[in-house]
Amino acid sequence: MIKVLPRNIARFIILITAQIIIFNNIEFSGYINPYIYVLFLLLLPFETPKWTLLISAFLLGLSVDLFSETLGMHTAATVFMAFLRPYVLEIFSPRDGYESGTFPRVAYYGVSWFTKYAFVLILAHHLLLFYIEIFRIGGFFSTFLRVLLSVIFTLGFIVISQFFIYRR
Amino acid sequence: MRNLLRFIVRHNFIIIFIFLEILAFILLIQSNKFHRAKYVNFTYSIAGGFSKAFVNIKEYVSLREENRKLIEENNKLYNLLKSSYRTTTFNAVPANDTTYKRIYLYIDAKVINNSTNKQYNYITLNKGRNHGIEPDMAVVSDKGIVGIVKDVTNNYASILSLLNRKFKVNGKIKRNDYFGPLSWIGKGHTKAILTDIPHHVEILVGDTIVTSGYSAIFPEGYMIGIASSFKLKGGNYYEIKVDLATDFKNLSNVQVVKNLFREEQIELEKSAEK
Numbered sequence: 001m002i003k004v005l006p007r008n009i010a011r012f013i014i015l016i017t018a019q020i021i022i023f024n025n026i027e028f029s030g031y032i033n034p035y036i037y038v039l040f041l042l043l044l045p046f047e048t049p050k051w052t053l054l055i056s057a058f059l060l061g062l063s064v065d066l067f068s069e070t071l072g073m074h075t076a077a078t079v080f081m082a083f084l085r086p087y088v089l090e091i092f093s094p095r096d097g098y099e100s101g102t103f104p105r106v107a108y109y110g111v112s113w114f115t116k117y118a119f120v121l122i123l124a125h126h127l128l129l130f131y132i133e134i135f136r137i138g139g140f141f142s143t144f145l146r147v148l149l150s151v152i153f154t155l156g157f158i159v160i161s162q163f164f165i166y167r168r
Numbered sequence: 169m170r171n172l173l174r175f176i177v178r179h180n181f182i183i184i185f186i187f188l189e190i191l192a193f194i195l196l197i198q199s200n201k202f203h204r205a206k207y208v209n210f211t212y213s214i215a216g217g218f219s220k221a222f223v224n225i226k227e228y229v230s231l232r233e234e235n236r237k238l239i240e241e242n243n244k245l246y247n248l249l250k251s252s253y254r255t256t257t258f259n260a261v262p263a264n265d266t267t268y269k270r271i272y273l274y275i276d277a278k279v280i281n282n283s284t285n286k287q288y289n290y291i292t293l294n295k296g297r298n299h300g301i302e303p304d305m306a307v308v309s310d311k312g313i314v315g316i317v318k319d320v321t322n323n324y325a326s327i328l329s330l331l332n333r334k335f336k337v338n339g340k341i342k343r344n345d346y347f348g349p350l351s352w353i354g355k356g357h358t359k360a361i362l363t364d365i366p367h368h369v370e371i372l373v374g375d376t377i378v379t380s381g382y383s384a385i386f387p388e389g390y391m392i393g394i395a396s397s398f399k400l401k402g403g404n405y406y407e408i409k410v411d412l413a414t415d416f417k418n419l420s421n422v423q424v425v426k427n428l429f430r431e432e433q434i435e436l437e438k439s440a441e442k
Contacts, residue, residue: 050181058188065195072196072203076189083185132196135206 015040020067034153046098057082077129106162273426279419284357291327296320306425312391312413342376357416365406371398384430
């Protein structure tokens, strides 16, 4: 097993940099913003202590917020996502549980498993994020459309990235 | 205590989650104007309902205390009232305003002697030259005109009352601006006569008679009285009986009106006559 901590820290930095420099500037038809930085939370090891999960999610969201001047929005969404992650993992777990020494990645558990797992968490993240952003009930459905489209794009980027950065 | 600790340890995941979420929302509301406005609106609308009910109850319960406070305050204000003091200096200072030019300056005074039963009645005021009062200034009460300053000493002023055969003022009918001299009829303290109104003018009983302001003594449009009856005199001019608005029997507080431009007007009129 390769050292997990430095690898995750490196991933944290790379993902945030990519998000801020590239993906924050992508805006398909003024509607869709992919937020690929959540990949960091998706790829954390199974054995990650739950409090570490929450704290790292908090730091992740805060870093993105600091650079996109939306203090609090991403933080709330990522913390919520980290909170859901253990339960989602439980629901999608294989019959005999997750093997030790594996990671929640396409390479270990297949595209369909990863897509389902990622979809639920990304949806939760985006829902909270977009509704916090508008902060009211009015325009519920147009926001919902934005959420769905953004989820599709984020999911697409994340799943495809798994094939490019292919490492066991 | 130990149970509490155990509870916290067992549910540390949820507790940390809630704590971090709250932290995130605090950050959100603290640093984003739009979200803060929304949040404040929301909390106000909720808190508003509660506090309204609460305040209603509290108001009723503390009525006694409020009454006591009001009485105290009333007392204090009574002590500040002008009637509790005697003025010794002239302290009405004309304001230096560059957009508005002040024309009239009002000096309040108190009647200290008054008569109504003679043919030549005079009123004495408790203020004089030291307070800025000069001859030929108008004297009015809150109801209507009173007279004209005739003589002043340092601390007192003598007023030619409207109830004086020598008194004349230019009055006009407020409704149609026809003017004429107005003077006392010589008996009683409630009636005066407005003369020289042309016969074609329509006059109604109840018409308001006000000062015309032509003499540069009285401000224009100041109340004199109300027409009570009228008749044609010599076929050409109306003579209108006027019920005076001022009650000369209970005169006590009056205002002396100083026309700050009077000298300029008089000077101009004199030079035009030459």
